[in-house]
Amino acid sequence: MNTLKRLIILTILLSLLAFSFPSTCLFAAPNPPQKNVIFMIMDGTNSDIVTLSRWYRGTDLQLDKILVGGTRTYSAQSAITDSAAAGSAMATGMKTKADYIGMNPDGRPVLTVLEGAKLAGYKTGIVATSPVQHATPAAFTSHVLNREEFGDIGEQQVYQGLDVILGGGAAWLKPKSKDHVKNDDGMLKTKEVSREDGENLGEIIGAEGYDLVLKRDGLLKRKGASKLWGAFAEEDIAYEMDRKTLKPDEPSLAEMTRAAIQRLSQSEKGFFLMVEGSKVDWAAHKNDPVGMISEVLSFDDAVGEALKFAREDRNTMVVAVTDHGNSGLTLGNQGTNGDYKNQPVEKFVEPLRKAELTVKGAVSQLKEDHSNLKEVLSNYGLGNLSKKEFCAMEDASKKAEDLEDEMVKLMAKRANLGFTTHGHTGEDVFLYAYGPGKPVGLIENTDIPRVISKYLGFSLSSGEFVSWYVDGAEFYRERGFDVKIEGRTSKNPVMVVKRGDEKLRFPENKNFYWENGEKVRLKSVNVYDGQTFYVHVEG
Incomplete structure (x- = not known):
């Protein structure tokens, strides 16, 4: 038998063997690729501050x-x-309506895209420079009216089972905590109180298997795949411009984003990460252009971290957007009316570049006797003041908020900037996206989670996730149980369900x-709105 015949026979035998055995016996089935989503939200950012x-x-x-x-960006009740x-x-x-967190307009809890991703087997995380309990991170992780x-x-x-939580808000994890109220421009003012339910959530975080880190060094040095909770400030993390000098123990948004991706990317299936640059909004409420720039650039650095990972990974969708405008900042004001066509870029940015701290950071350094007022003003880039300007600052310095107000007004005047409000604005905002399945075009803000959930392989608008939460009392009474709520007006209410010898107790949150x-x-937390207990029932 010559060589050619032997080769023909061998080829036929191999072909028969290939058809005789399942393909898995010959070739290992490839694992499906990871699918990751990094959803980044730059709070309270209008288009002009991005340009600036x-x-x-x-x-x-x-x-x-x-x-x-x-x-x-409009809501269910307001433009x-x-x-x-x-x-x-x-x-x-x-x-939905103003102030509602993870609730539909009727006040019922609705499953979030983060919760859906977690239930679908993805690792999940949030990052924010505000307290993590603040509105945007809260909207992905909780349900309150x-x-x-x-x-x-x-x-x-704490009980949601996220894999990574990084940001501020340590005060609200402790029995001895801080409550807060809003001042006229929407910013937080705090007072120390005991946590009303008396619980030490820091201990629960440890019991739930998290690595708890409190300082930047701990975040940068800590590696691994275990769950991670970083609480780097009692309230909010400092503005990036201030953080470098005044709060070096706090991490930057980019560092937190990188650390979160490092942990979450060790998932075999993939991950969903929400990142918020929280404080463009806070600076905008103050009409502080220096603070706004500080936080836009901090957010942009975090976007760079996300894109670096996504370009290497090739299975990661990155979406970046702001939730709404704020302040009505404009390049140009009443002072440029007559000569707007002769305004070089330097006239806008050079006054701003003289600042070494945001207005909040600068004023925080004011001594009780105000002996360093000129230094405080200089740290905000306000040198060479006229006698009239300095006298106005002296008069305002009796109250920190009044001094901040005078300082930002003078900075805006010098930088040829205009502001229309200390509140939010209703314009359409830019949409940024990268990677497979990304959204494009002019869309509703509600389209974004639908696009994300479709890419990750589940739906928020059909199937079991639509009616995930049920009215607990209604559900169990229909099945012959007696239902009552113990401690209805207390800080630790419990829904008690009883039928014969069977007794169930559902604690709030x-x-x-x-x-x-x-x-x-359970797969989800129990939600109580003061009237109704909402629970998820298996099967």
Whole structure:
């Protein structure tokens, strides 16, 4: 038999063998590729501050490379949304009312895209420079009728089972904590109180298997795949411009984003990460252009971290957007009316570049006797003041907020900037996206979670996730149980369900119930709105 015949026979035999055995016997089935989503929200950012930040930096932004469209921001009740309704729209795919967190307009809890991703087997995380209990991160991780319920929000977050939580808000994890109220421009003012339910959530975080880190060094050094909770400030993390000098123990948004991606990317299936640059909005409420630029550029650096990972990974969708405008900042004001066509870029950015601190950072350094007022003003870039200007600053310095107001007005005047409001604005905003399945064009903010959930392989608008939460009393009474709520007006209410010898106890904000004294884990937290207990029932 010659060589050619042998080769023919061998080929035939191999072909027969290939058909005789399942393909898995010959070739290992490839694992499906990871699917990851990094959803990045730059709170309270209008288009002009993005333009101004680009001029200030002197180069294109990371965001510029992935501009794909625009987003409509209105809420269910107003042309101008608040962060709670906007965050909830982008988390649930449903427009809702002001102050509602993870609730539909009727006040019922709605599953969020983060919760859906977790239930579908993805690792999940949030990053923010605000307290993590603040409106936007809360909208992805909790369900309350009032965004100011930081205690309930924080407790739900602890029991949600996320893999990574990084940001501020340590105060609301402790029995001795801080409550907060809003001043006239929407900013937080705090007072120390005991946590009303008396719980130490820091201990629960440890019991739930998290690495708890409190400082920047701990975040940068800590590696691994275990769950991670970083609480780097009692309230909010400092503005990036101030952080470098005044709060070096706090991490930057880019560092937190990188650390979160490092942990979450070790998932075999993939991950969903929400990142918020929270404080463009806070600076905009103050009409502080320096603070706004600080936080836009901080956010842009975080976008750079996300894009670096996505370009290497090739299975990651990155979406970046703002939830709404704020302040009505304009390049140009009444002072440029007569000569707007002769305003070089330097006239806008050079006054801003003289600042070494934001207005909040600068004023925080004012001594009690005000002996360093000139230094404080200089740190904000306000040198060479006229006698009239300095006297106005001296008069205002009796109260920090009044001094801040005078300083930002003078900075805006010197930089030829205009502001129309200390509140939110209702314009469409830029949409940025990169990677497979990304949204494009002019879309509703509610379209974003639908696009994300479709890419990750589940739906928020059909199937079991639509009616995930049920009215607990209604559900169990229909099945012959007696239902009552113990401690209805207390800080630790419990829904008690009883039929014969069977007794179930559902504590508010936790992901379990007690069945005849034995603890049973749930896939979601129990939600109580003061009237109704909402629970998820398996099967």
